[in-house]
Amino acid sequence: MSTKVFITGIGGFIGSHLSEFLARQGFEVWGSYFRPTNDMSVPRLHGKGLFNIDLRQRDHLEEALNIVRPHVIYHLAAQSYPMVSYKQPEYTVESNIIGTLNLFETMLKLGLHETRVLLASSTAAYGFIDPSEAPVTEDQPFRPAHVYGMSKAGQDLLGYTYFKAYGLDIIRMRIGNCVGRRRRGEVVSDFTMRRAQIDLDLIPPKFRVGNLYTKRAFLDVRDAVEGFLALQKKGKSGEAYNISGAEAVSMQHLLDVVLQGCEKNVHVVEDPELVRAVDELIYWNDLSKIKKDTGWFPCRKLEETVADMIDWWKGVLPCGC
Incomplete structure (x- = not known):
């Protein structure tokens, strides 16, 4: 039986590339989208089933996950533009934090404790970094510079809370500037x-x-999705990993x-x-941890x-x- 993967935010830039990459690796790809920022033809081509879901509506998410009951969830759905967060702070917080909370609560309700979650946090959560602190490790404190960065820090902390308090299998991916x-x-x-x-x-x-x-530090999206899969296979539950350009x-x-x-x-x-x-x-982020645990490094x-x-x-x- 193929491993079933569910990608929230499959209509975004990274989501579309990830759907294509995982399908070619032999995974059964499902996903959700809301206000897609990329051409939906790619995920439609590679996805077995797609759901139009606003993650702020928990009942719709519950219905989809109960149908699929995935082995792996890549939680990429977010308002992902810092500049937008200046103009739409409420939408940014609701989409990123409440959407993530709804995902974890739905997993608990459906008993998806064995499902591995790759949570897309961001290096924007680190925020204000003195050049003397760079490259930063995963122990760097969060000092976000804008609402978007704060919302990613919130997602990250929710990931740790639901791992520690409820035993969900969550890995936090602190993704750098991803391009392609x-x-x-x-x-x-x-x-x-x-x-x-x-x-x-x-x-x-x-x-x-x-x-x-x-x-x-810019990360090619082709390197990024390879790093995601490396974390899916070898990442340690509950841990946070920098994944960015070198x-x-x-x-x-x-x-x-x-x-x-x-x-x-x-x-x-x-x-x-x-x-x-x-x-x-x-x-600029230190990549020693992800390299040590998975062998991945951007090339x-x-x-x-x-x-x-x-x-x-x-x-x-x-x-x-």
């Missing part, structure tokens, strides 16, 4: 889209940028990589509107990821996708 094809609405996606637009003569060769001094780079370095090989003379302009009022100086270079994303954008921009 089909990603929209973050800096690598924005930079690579504009590079593709410039190459295709869709916009003038002018690049508006915000703060180029902050640093981030090296932090400045936004200036990212820009240099994106513009590398561009045949146009690109004019870079700093735009105050793109500078966040509150921004973390660095996201794709930023240059490879960026080139792949530019190529994808060139394919979808002409058709307005």
Whole structure:
């Protein structure tokens, strides 16, 4: 019998890639979506069954999980954009924290104590990190910089509580900046889209940028889903694991990589509107724990990821996708 996997948030960027990856690994993939941010054709192609569920509605979630009774749950569903959390803090908290609470309570009601949960927390929960503290280990205290980061810290703490107090098999994945094809609405996606637009003569060769001094460790989504599976198989119940890029780079370095090989003379302009009022100086995480317990370590270079994303954008921009 195939292992049944249920992915909440299967209509998101990571969820769509994970559905494709796990199906090719021989898993029976099910999932739920609400306000999908990615093309649903991918999970529909690879999923055995999909449910349109707002996780804030516990009865709908209970109905779906009782039908599937999965062996593994990847809980990815969330309002996943920090900038949105500034404008919609209530929705962010309800979706991320109440949605997670509903999942765990439903599992208890249905007796799914043997189901392994891979909970998508975030390195945004760490928040304000002094560069002297980086790379941070899983023992780093939470000092979130915005409501999104706070909501991911809340999810993370709920995961620990329901493991410790109720015995649910929960692993907390503190995921870093995850990027790749089909990603929209973050800096690598924005930079690579504009590079593709410039190459295709869709916009003038002018690049508006915000703060180029902050640093981030970017994780290719193909590395990410391989890391998720490694944790599913070998991760220790109740533990938290950093899963992110291995090296932090400045936004200036990212820009240099994106513009590398561009045949146009690109004019870079700093735009105050793109500078966040509150921004973390660095996201860079120690990966020793996940490597020790599972053997996983990211292998794709930023240059490879960026080139792949530019190529994808060139394919979808002409058709307005």
